C-alpha cells in the first residue's frame with residue numbers, strides 16, 4: 001500500500017491518532033507502546049491471536065481502562081477523559097455481546113441513545129413524532145419495518161445493526177466495533193460489511209475481527225496485534241504475505257490461532273481454494 005506522506009488533517013480527513021499507548025494491569029502490559037493512525041473513510045481492521053490486546057486497546061480509547069500515552073481526536077486526548085465525555089466527543093463503541101434494551105422497541109432504543117445530545121428538559125418534553133435523524137438511522141440499518149418491535153425479538157444480526165444505529169444517532173464519528181459479525185449468517189455478514197462501507201465514508205471505523213473471510217472481503221487496512229504490540233500493518237495482501245504474521249499464527253497453529261491467510265478463525269475451516 002502507498003506510504004503516507006501527509007498528515008491526515010492536511011488531506012482534510014478526520015482521524016484518531018494513538019501514540020505510545022500502554023495499558024498496565026498490575027505489572028502486566030496488555031498494551032505496550034502502540035502507535036496507530038486510524039483514518040476516516042477507510043475500514044480499518046484489528047486482528048491478532050486471542051489475548052493480543054485488541055479489546056484492551058478499545059477499552060483504553062473509550063475510557064473503560066486507564067492507559068498512558070496519547071489518543072488524540074480533534075485536539076482532545078481521550079486518555080484523560082471520562083467515558084461519557086468520550087461518547088459526547090463523537091467516539092462510540094460496541095461490545096462483543098449486544099447491549100440493547102430487549103423490552104424496549106427498536107425506536108425507543110434509538111431514541112434513548114440519541115438522548116445523549118439532548119438537554120434534560122428536551123428529554124422530558126413530550127416528543128412530537130420521530131426525529132429525522134432517528135428515521136435516517138433506522139433506514140440506514142435496514143430496520144424501519146421493525147421500528148415498533150421489541151428489540152428482544154430481533155435476530156442476532158439485527159441486534160448488532162441496532163447497536164450500530166445507536167452509534168449513528170449518537171453521531172459517533174469514530175466507531176470501534178468489537179467482533180460485529182460473530183455468530184452471524186453468511187448473508188448477515190455480507191449485509192454488515194455493506195453497511196459499514198456505506199457509513200464508513202464519513203466516519204473512522206475500526207473493527208476487531210477474527211473472521212478472516214470477512215476481513216478479506218471488507219478491510220482497507222489491517223493492523224495485526226500480538227502480545228500488546230503492533231506486529232504489522234497494511235492491506236490484506238501485504239498482511240497475508242508477511243512472514244512475521246504467518247509466524248504468529250502458524251507458530252500457534254490450532255483452532256484458536258489459525259493461519260490468517262487460509263483459515264476462518266470462527267470455524268477453523270481451511271479456506272484454501
Ligand SMILES: Nc1ncnc2c1ncn2[C@@H]1O[C@H](COP(=O)(O)OP(=O)(O)OP(=O)(O)O)[C@@H](O)[C@H]1O
Pocket residue numbers: 025030048049050051052053054055056057
Ligand atoms: N482487567 C484485566 N486485568 C488483567 N489482565 C487483563 C484484563 N483485561 C485483559 N487482560 C489481559 O490482557 C491481555 C489482552 O486481552 P484482550 O482481551 O485485550 O485481548 P484480545 O486481543 O481482545 O483477545 P480476544 O481476541 O480473545 O478477545 C490478555 O492476556 C488478558 O488476559
